[in-house]
Amino acid sequence: MKQLKSNTIIFCSLITTLIFLHSCITKEKKNISQNQIFDQTNNWIVLNKIDAKKEGSTYSWNFNVKHPSEYVLQMVSSGEISEENNSAKVQIDKQEFEESLSKNYVINSNDIVSEFKSKIQFINTGKQNISITTDANFKTVRIIPHYKKPIGSGNYHQEWLSMHNSDEKQKALKRFKEAKLGMFIHWGLYSEIGGIWKGTKINHSPYPGPKVAEWLMYAFKIPREEYKELAKTFNPDKSFAQNVAKLAKDVGMKYMVITSKHHDGFALFDSKSSEFDIADATPYKADIIKELYDACLKEGIDFGVYYSHGNDWMDGADGNYANVKKVNDSLGIYTHPTGKNLWDPSKNTHKEYLHNKAYPQVKELLNLLPELHLIWFDGTGFITEEQAFQFYKLVYDTNPNVVVNRRVGYAFGDYLDAGDNKIPSASEKLEKYWETCGTTNNSWGYKSYDKDWKSPKELLYYFVDILSKGGNYLLNIGPDGKGNVPETSAQNLREMGKWIHQNADAVYGTSRWKTPNEGQEETLLDGTGHRAAKGFERKFTSKDFWFTTKENKVYAISLTNTEGDILIKSLKKGEGDIEQVKLLGNGKILKWNQNKNGLKTTVIGLPKNALGYVIEVTLKNN
Template sequence: MKNRGLMSVFAVGLCAVLGRGVAVAGMAVQREDSCVMMDVAQAPLEGGRLVVGFELLHPGDYVVQLVHAPENAETELDASVEVDGSFLCDKPSRSYWIEEGIVSTFNTAVNLAKAGTHTVSVACDAKPLKVRLVPQVYFQSRITVGSENYYAEWIQMHASPEKQAAMAWYKNARFGMFIHWGIYSQAAGSWKGTKIEDSGIKGPRVAEWLMYTFNIPRAEYREFAQQFNPDKSFAKNIAKLAKDTGMKYVVITSKHHDGFALFDSAVSDWDIADATPYEGDLIQELYDACRAEGLAFGVYYSHGHDWMEGCDADYAKVKAKNDRYGVPTRPNGKNLWDPSPNPYRDYLEGKAYPQVAELIKRMPELRLIWFDGEGLISEAEAFRFYKTIYDLNPNIVVNRRVGYEYGDYMDAGDNTTPKAGELVAKYFETCGTANHSWGYKAYDHDWKSTNQLLRNFVDIISKGGNYLLNIGPDGSGSVPEPCVESFVEMGKWVKTNADAVYGTTRWTHFSENVNPKKNAKSVPGEFWFSAKDNKVYAMSITPAAESVRIESLNAFAGNVQKLRLLGSDQLLKWKQTDAALEIDFSGIQTDVNGFVIEATLGE
């Protein structure tokens, strides 16, 4: 700590040199995944501090991480960090392993408000191998950022023409249906007369975690599968509902954490064809139905968790290693009550990798694979899932939960929309529920209103993301009527205002006059914005008053040359001032769920 004053002077001097555009050897530049990796293994450290410069492309909130070789991490670290001369007052805590070593994180985030050159200085009793800058949203969401061992190969695949074309489709699609459906749907949130909330066993209280939350033995759960025999109308009904809601793609749980496959798998008999009375392949049927409706198709696949055939997901072995170095191990999602006797490696080689390949080979038009439960899989294993998919079909988009940030985009978290400072990361998606549970729970009647779903939707659209909205059909495949009604009503708004949704991007403003509280009631005067070329869309989810003011579209935003009410051919009268765009709505009636204004801007 005694070197802080001297080091601050050095850091300021270095910033001044860099600010004049002088090249500095080895300066790190922010990567595609928004992380900055600074190799300091060869940098001199003689009782003082390391200073490294880096080029930031995306302003936002970041945390600093140190990577140490295991032999230098057995004792508590004494370390301090300054970013642009500002001292972080907390101590680093060990977070996780990567192939390069052990990652420790300073919990205090630093806001880097401007792109350009910045510096980090580090004093540490044990010299790190790397200093890393990671978006805070990754740390908040417990996202593990991998080493650089696979990054060059990953970025080559991610940046390929096929993958970028797939990402262009995905970004334009904006709105999809998530479906959580399986054996657990038949139980409807209860087991032997006890609701999942009253199980007495710690765990998520959502229906699809039934086997875990009741610690149901594998043999007993297999027997229960005989009760799952859905109606043959499932696929066509679901595809039609997605189309009526204005969705462009569908993603269904081909295999959730219980390990049960909704498709006929050649590598496991724990599937729809062998473990239930149903005659058919539910994934193939829904794939065909979605294509008939013009919808893209994707599958969810739980690769890290498999409570039937995935043993304890290597929990005991990983925990023993972590405990030695003080790295936390989260047991959530691991089968510790009745694990299968096979090694975890056998599960990956004999089931997980082959099933992913089966899905790709059977469905040549598969557009997305949504992984979950990465848990304790290694960096090499996560990368192999990504590479396996790319090698078989490079046109498939992969979500970040494949592990170690090797996905093509990130999720903001369940039912979570990122804040402005968190948008430094890759393109994002929010997956959300229509009530509380993802899978079917017969007594969960707390349905979100159409207006609340739209509020979530326009917030996501304004920040440039996708909304993957979930349904949980019952054991027969039927969707609860309140969910159907709100989805269809939502679809009317989406279809009327499609120009503001599909193919749009963020504007210079996300919103105005919006109450940021979760589940806030919508009121007049709230607007969310999106943009396309020289057009700006102002989205409201309440009916228009006789006079409407949009402050963000004042004269300084650009000259409004044309104004259009989407879904209407009625002419609007408006006046643009330095304070706001003022629109006369007298005599014009708008929908109960609001309206969208398209403003064409000129010079």
């Protein structure tokens, strides 16, 4: 019996030891897999010339796309490219373009890499085909993820997904989706200057890069110590917080996001991690982020902060540029320096900046603002996948109720943004909820000479278009150095707000209907520069409608104030049994007729200065 007991103890000890060793090995393997340097070429598509199907001078390949994203196309040749045979015609996934080949960079001593300017957008995964017609002598074709859309290793995906799907996060996202309209505020030391440095307008700066006012330091390559001098005179009016919170409420904006720290590294809050902030470096000597947070809560507005985590021209060294360039040079990839301080970088490393300033400041904001709703990260640049994940996890671990945007890096955002002043097409399939951020003129920060203000009708059109496609609109103001919102900007926003308050049922809490719009083709907004160059000339007719829906109601939105008979084709017989038709705003019940051509009704009693009207259609079922 004693021997049996002894053997049992030995056996149990052996099993325990084996389990412990297996656990250690598994944990070690996991740590090794997560700590390995991710090879970005794993997501490249490399097609060899010898594997192509050749017909004359046309080469074709079939290949698989693992990750829907934006890609760039490259051709690799041995030796110099002939001037006579230096063009290529490309057809891929319904996209077609022709370009001249040029020597972009050299790899492996004498291999020439030529990169096409046209970008390739893969919407879906699976099989694709590419054909290239060229007389150029090449070795391989490379399809590489665009530098602004890096694809990660997937090592952190499951942990991120569990946080993203948590009850707290999903509840916060639901509130965000229902809000629909927010106020963006770009404001800082650059606001004092108004887009002019030593008599030269930022648009005439001698260096390449964005010409928006908040990029002043970058646009003129201002040395760090010289830029710091701006803080000595930054002394905004004490009424700033109350004024902008009131403006947001007047317009009908349900949330607000302000630049707590932009790329210049200056913080609008009292930071323990840096003295380059409003409390320590300016005459204001107070925390304006906390003041605005309190003002927003008082007005019933959700509060969010913008934080530039990847770019910091004051303390972020070169933004990790040199390290990334070293790897990219060996692969024949151009390293885009935009947004990196290469003229006067701080002496610390970029990693030290993250650990000594960026991570701590994000935590400071989360602790300072316990009811914070959103962190809007920006300037990812050369943030690594692990670092992007750490920012997301830091936010979640401190306050899981805070929503995080896409620009935190890789695929770790809770929602997408379409881009600065960009609205996606109604046909685009997006895997997450989305938001468009836009400006009221052509700059984000205050630019004293930019008087190209978007009219109330233009602003409302962008908003209605975004609503019909199921997104949010984060609309920016750029106060001057004292915190004053340009008068025309404020007036146009308030005029737009009258329509929003009158037709609130068609706005808040709505979602995309099966038909986004009818009438003219959509006018896509494709970036800040696009609108600045082309202006806005769209004319609206009584045949144009945009749709939103909520519960058993469909809202048909018109941007005209034309009275008389209207026909809404998308609500024809068979598209839903109608119970009631009403004009929002005055609540008037309308007579109607539904047939195979559409829903016919008559609109009367519209104010002459109305920006538009909304027809509320109640269906008998959902």
